[in-house]
Structure formats: structure tokens, C-alpha cells
Amino acid sequence: MRELEKLFDRIIQRVNINLRELAFDVNPLVRQLIPTGQMTKFYAFYGITPHHPLNLVFKHSNLSGSYFLGRCRVTNSLLYKSDIRGDELKKSGDLFQYQEFNVPVDQDEEIRIDDCYLIKTLVHNFSHDPETLERFFIRDTVSTHYANIHGSPADGCYLGPFATVDLTTMRDCVIGAYAYVQAGEISHLKIEPGTVWVRNPDDFNFMYRYPLNQLNNYIYFTAGSQPQGIFMDFVEDRKEAFQRVFKVVNIETPVTVPANASLDRFAVIKPKTRIGDNVLVAQRAFLQNSTLGKGANAQENCYIINSKLAGNNVTAHGAKIIDADMGTHVFVGFNSFLRGRPDARLTIGKESIVMPHTIIDIRKPLTVKPGSLVWGMVGNAEELEANSMALKDFAKIHSRISRGHMLFEGSGTNFVNAFQERIHHILEANGAFYNGNLNRGHAQKNQNISFNTIQPYPKGDKEGMYPTIIIQP
């Protein structure tokens, strides 16, 4: 196992060199997080479909429990139970639109991971950086439990648990626990835990900061201990169900899945779940006693329990919906945690947008009006009033507004439009609008998928390391 330990030290040193200006040391945070013995236990696996290019290269890495799809190259890295999902990468011949430029893509895009330690992290989408169109790079970076690196090339960064970086190139940055950043390009920034920041320079700028004393109940992470709080307890309580789907080779589909929908065999489906047309359920999603109406989706690390999604709902990576009724076209952003109670259901009216990293955790019934924008921490009707606004009113903002812990500046119209266009694009990409002929998306393309497994050296100095593996058609 010496090789594995040497690799760990190498990665930590490289990340710390990048973060020296911020005086940030990742070593005490991550050294004890995953015991090395744990990193030799799990196989890695990859998907083969007729719809996605297959080009996987693994060198001098540990890939324990991780999943790969598409074109990925991993070198000198430790990937623990991470999903590297290359099903939205650009293809040779595509045109990438950036401001007034239409940049041709010369070759198929590749996810390139070098000198990284990613723990239970999702890597998805494609590079939105016009300077690196064909390479979605992640290097010298450490990320922790349930972080999302979504369309965001990263160089020399640290992501805390449940952090998300979305459509943003980042260099030498620290992203605190449960922080969400969508800002185009950032460097040498330390983002405090619980910061939700959405910026399109010269257009709009949204920021919400969780009160730390409240956020700490949900996620708290400090050196020398595992991430703690309601989020971790919630996923840990359901861990066993996933162990079963990863152990069993031929797993039976426990529900009826329409021919135009896709249910990943590495998702957990509990009884009384119904899956409608054009529904997409990704790996590591958890569904229980819930109905997903036509065109709804559940992405990686989503939990939908005792809930009804009326249709065309986007439930982004890591979002959790419990004891809730969602109208049509409701968007629930990354890692949001929406928890009603059996006797206090949460209702979200149609066409509402729940911002990424929103927490709604109620003990009395609560209804969000149709067409609302909701953000931040909501525990009751009063907090909903403070942390929400009708989308049509938000669109009228053209200077700035401050409400509690939220600050917005710029064009409300452009902000709302950007969200709505993105939601439409996500539904389209997921195959929600498939009509049997046109608009095929992930729900249709991911149906015929085979999974192969790969394993590391079982003993000796190289224990836990995977041999160099090249997988091509």
C-alpha cells in the first residue's frame, strides 16, 4: 500500500502549494477522512453505450468505487466513490458559443483528472471555458463528500463537503462546505461555507450567506473529524440500500419503467415508486414511495422520498425531496434539502425555482406559491416570506435589492431568464420532451448501458493502485 500513501502525499503537497497564498492546508482536513484500507475494498466501473464515445485511460491511480462514462483520463489521482460522467462532453465539429464568438470544437472533449483526490464527488457536464474547449481539466484539486464539479475546470482547489462549483473555471480557490459558486471564472478566492453566489459579470450578481450557527446543524466540517450534521446523517441512514445494489450483479428492476424512460441499475428504488414517461433516474439516486411524472428526473445523489413530482421537474445533483408535492416544471437546484414531514407536507407550486443549495425544513405544512423564486434557509412561513419572491417581481429588479442575508444587484430579468433557459436546456438534455421520434436525451440514450468492473492490485506495495488501463472501442 506504500504506493497509495506516496500518491496521497504527492497530491496533498501539490494542492497546498496552489493554496499557499490563502494559507490553507488541506492535509489535516482530509488525511484521516478515508482510511487507506477502505480504498482497496471497492471495484470501479464504467458504462458502455452506443451513444457515447468510449475512451478511458487510467494511470497510476486509485479509483475505488468510482464510475466512469465517456472520454476520461485519470492520472496520479485518488478517486473514491466518485462519478465521472462524460455524457455531455462536446463533440468534434460542435460550435461553442461564447459572447460574440462561435468557436469550433476540433476534437472530442475529454475529462482530464491529474493529481487529484476526489471523495464522493460528481464530475459532470462540459468545460464552459472558451480557453479550454476540448479539455475539461481538474488538476491539483481535493474535493470532499458530495461535492459537485459541474462544467467547471479546476486547478489547485479545495471543495468542502456538499460544495458545488457550476459553470465556473476556478484556480487556487477554497470553496467552503455547502457553498455554491456559479461565476464564470474565479481565482485566489476563499468562499466561506454556506455562500450561494451566482454572477454573470456586468449583468447580475446574487449572493446569499447562510447564518453559520444554523448551517452547522446541517453540515459541519473541521479538521480531524468526518463531516457531520443532518445532511450526513440523512445519507448515512440510507447507505445500506446502496451497498446491496453495488454487491448484486444481476439486479431486478423493482418497478415498471416505460420504454422511453431510464432507470440506472445503480439507483436504489424502494417500494411504491412510480416512474412516468421520459423520466431519467441516474446512478446513486434514491427513490422511495414517490411518483415521478412525465419528464421528471432524479440526478446522482438525489433522494426523493414520499413525494410526488407532477412532471418536467428538474431535481439537480444531490437534491433531496422528502414528504413534498412538486408542481410541474419545478426546478430544485443542486444539493437542496427540502424536507416536509408526514403530517406537515411541503407543497411547491408549478414553475417555481428553488435555488441551488436551498434548505426548506419544516414542521408545519408550507406552500410555496406557483412561479416563486426561493433561496436560503426556510423553516416556516415567515422565513419563506423573507427568502422568496415571485419570479415576475424579481424580474422587475434593475438596480439592487437586499433582503436579510440575500443581496442581488443587476438585471432581475436577465437572472430569471438565465435560470429558465437553463432549466429548459436541462429538460431537453435529459429527454423530457422526447416524442417517440425527436428530442432524444439521456432518458432514452442511457437505457442500453452495460457496466464493466475493474479492480486494483490486491496486495503488496501497489495494493489499492489500479494498473494502467486503456479502454477503447
Add this chain to the structure above:
Amino acid sequence: MKDYIVKDLMVPISEYATVPEEATLYETVMALEKAQETFQQNRYSHRAVLILDKNDRVIGKLSQMDFLRALEPRDANLDQIRKFKRFGFTRKAVALQQEEYLKNSPPILDVYSKAAKLKVTDFMQRPTEGEYVDENTSLDMALHQVTAGSNLSLLVTRGADIIGVLRLADVFAAVFHSMKESESHLSDGAT
């Protein structure tokens, strides 16, 4: 312009507002007020107070801006809000968020009363290397030093001692005076 040197323009330290290092914020602004009153009788307008140690050596300076900042409430949240500019927000937006955050804070008179008792050394600016200038330095050299560091004043030295303060206003007046002379000379030559 090259004819002027720093010591021609500086305010001698003996005429500047000073307080000992143990002074409170209130005592410091009182010293400034007294210096302003003296200004009625001489040419110097004072906008800062120098803080002296037990050996009467200058260890810091409290400007009007430092004083106003000292009155601003301080906590970790406000410190974060004040950093919002680095996230692309305008000053107006930062001020708006600060106002929102302080909606439920104590009345301003309580804040002033507490701030008055605070030690000046907690708010003064300690001079950095670029804020010292030798008394025999030429005006154009001093001008470069002021603009490069965006300083409102420089401390004038003679050997190891601080003997005065060169203020932005004095540099401006001297430069302007020189410019006027030069323009008038050119205009005379033309006629």
C-alpha cells in the same frame, strides 16, 4: 518645481496634533479639534493625529477615515459583507447589505459612547516604509512618492527622527503654484 524641498513645505511636528499611545479615541479627536481651532490662527489645517510612544517617537497616525471606521460596528458577518466588493458587487450594494444587516443593531449614540472609550492604538495606522520621506528630498521626488502610494501625507525624517508631516494639500499647493508661475512666464514670453 525642483526648487522646493520637503522641509520647505512640511508641517513641523511641534505644530501637529499628537496624543500619547495610551489615549482613547475620544481624547484623540479632542486633540484634533484643538488643533483645528489653532488653525484659525495659522495656516495649517489638520486632518489627522499622530500617536507618540513614551519616547515621543511617532508610532502611528489616526486619520479622519480611521476614526469613522472605528465607529462602524464590527463582527465577523460585517467583515464578510465588507469583502463583497471582491465578489463583483458595487460599493452601493455593499452599503445596502450592511444597512440591512444593521437594521436591528443598537442605537447609534450607544455605539459612539462605547467607541469613545476604545484605545486609539487599536485603530491607528502604523506607518509603512513608503510613508517616510527625508527632509531634503525634492518636491518632484516627494510627489512621485505620494502618488505611487496614494498617501494623504508622508512623515518627514531627519536621520532617525521624525520632524514633520508633508501633506497632500501642501504638495498640491506647491505644484499648482509652480504650474501657475510657469504658465504666466510662458504667456509673458509670448507677448
